[in-house]
Amino acid sequence: MRETTVTVEGRFDHHRPAERGTVTLTVGFEGRDREDVVRRVVAEHGRIAGDVQHLQEEPSPAVTWWSSDRVRVWSQRPWNQDGKQLPLVHHAAVEVEVKFKDLVRLALWVEDVATRDGVSVGGITWALTEATRERLTADARDRAVHDAVAKATSYAHSLGLSDVRPVAVADPGMLGDGSAPTTPAPAMQMARAGAGAGAGGALDLKPEDITVEGRVHARFAAS
Known part of the structure; x- marks a missing residue:
C-alpha cells in the first residue's frame, strides 16, 4: 500500500x-550651568547606586544584579516661538538597570525612586530565572x-x-x-x-x- x-x-x-524584574531608569538634569547639571546627576546617581548596593548586600538580597552607564553630557541652543536662538542649555544623564528577585521590594523601590527629582523610570522587564x-x-x-x-x-x-x-x-x-x-x-x-x-x-x-x-x-x- x-x-x-x-x-x-x-x-x-x-x-x-515572573520570577525576576529588571527596572530601567534614567537620571537626568538640564540647565544653563554645565557644572551644576553634571553635579546634580552625579549626586543622584550616587544616591541610587548606594540604595542598590544596600539591597544587593542584605542578608536576604532583593537585587541580583545591576549596571550603570557613564554620564552623558551634551549641549544645545533651543529656539523660541519667534525663531530666535536662545542661550545654550546643558544636559546630563545616566541610565541604570537593576534586576530584582524580590518583586515586592521592587515595587517599593520603584515607588520611591519615581518621585525623586530628575529620575525617570523607563519600564520594567519581567522574566523567569535561567x-x-x-x-x-x-x-x-x-x-x-x-x-x-x-x-x-x-x-x-x-x-x-x-x-x-x-x-x-x-x-x-x-x-x-x-x-x-x-x-x-x-x-x-x-x-x-x-x-x-x-x-x-x-x-x-x-x-x-x-x-x-x-x-x-x-x-x-x-x-
Missing part, C-alpha cells in the same frame, strides 16, 4: 508568573513532539490509515519544504510591566505571566 505523508506542527505553551526557563523550554518541546504525534495519528485515522511512522522532526521552518512557523514569537516571551495605584496609593505592579513556547514541525508516513 502506498504511504501517505502527513506534516504537522506540534505546540505546547507553559505560562508561569534555570526555570531552560527546564520549561525542554518540557514544552517534549510536549510539542507528543502533540505532533497525536495530530499526525488523528489525521491518519481520518484517512482510514492505522500505521504512523515518524520521518523527520525539526524546529519550525527547518524541514526544507517551505514550512514556516505559524507565530513569529520566540521560545520565551518577556512580559511587559503593568503599573497602577493600589490600596493606600502604593504602586501596584502586575506583570503578565511569562509564556514559554514549544513548537516543532514533524513529518510522518502513514499507511
Whole structure:
C-alpha cells in the first residue's frame, strides 16, 4: 500500500508568573550651568547606586544584579516661538538597570525612586530565572513532539490509515519544504510591566505571566 505523508506542527505553551524584574531608569538634569547639571546627576546617581548596593548586600538580597552607564553630557541652543536662538542649555544623564528577585521590594523601590527629582523610570522587564526557563523550554518541546504525534495519528485515522511512522522532526521552518512557523514569537516571551495605584496609593505592579513556547514541525508516513 502506498504511504501517505502527513506534516504537522506540534505546540505546547507553559505560562508561569515572573520570577525576576529588571527596572530601567534614567537620571537626568538640564540647565544653563554645565557644572551644576553634571553635579546634580552625579549626586543622584550616587544616591541610587548606594540604595542598590544596600539591597544587593542584605542578608536576604532583593537585587541580583545591576549596571550603570557613564554620564552623558551634551549641549544645545533651543529656539523660541519667534525663531530666535536662545542661550545654550546643558544636559546630563545616566541610565541604570537593576534586576530584582524580590518583586515586592521592587515595587517599593520603584515607588520611591519615581518621585525623586530628575529620575525617570523607563519600564520594567519581567522574566523567569535561567534555570526555570531552560527546564520549561525542554518540557514544552517534549510536549510539542507528543502533540505532533497525536495530530499526525488523528489525521491518519481520518484517512482510514492505522500505521504512523515518524520521518523527520525539526524546529519550525527547518524541514526544507517551505514550512514556516505559524507565530513569529520566540521560545520565551518577556512580559511587559503593568503599573497602577493600589490600596493606600502604593504602586501596584502586575506583570503578565511569562509564556514559554514549544513548537516543532514533524513529518510522518502513514499507511
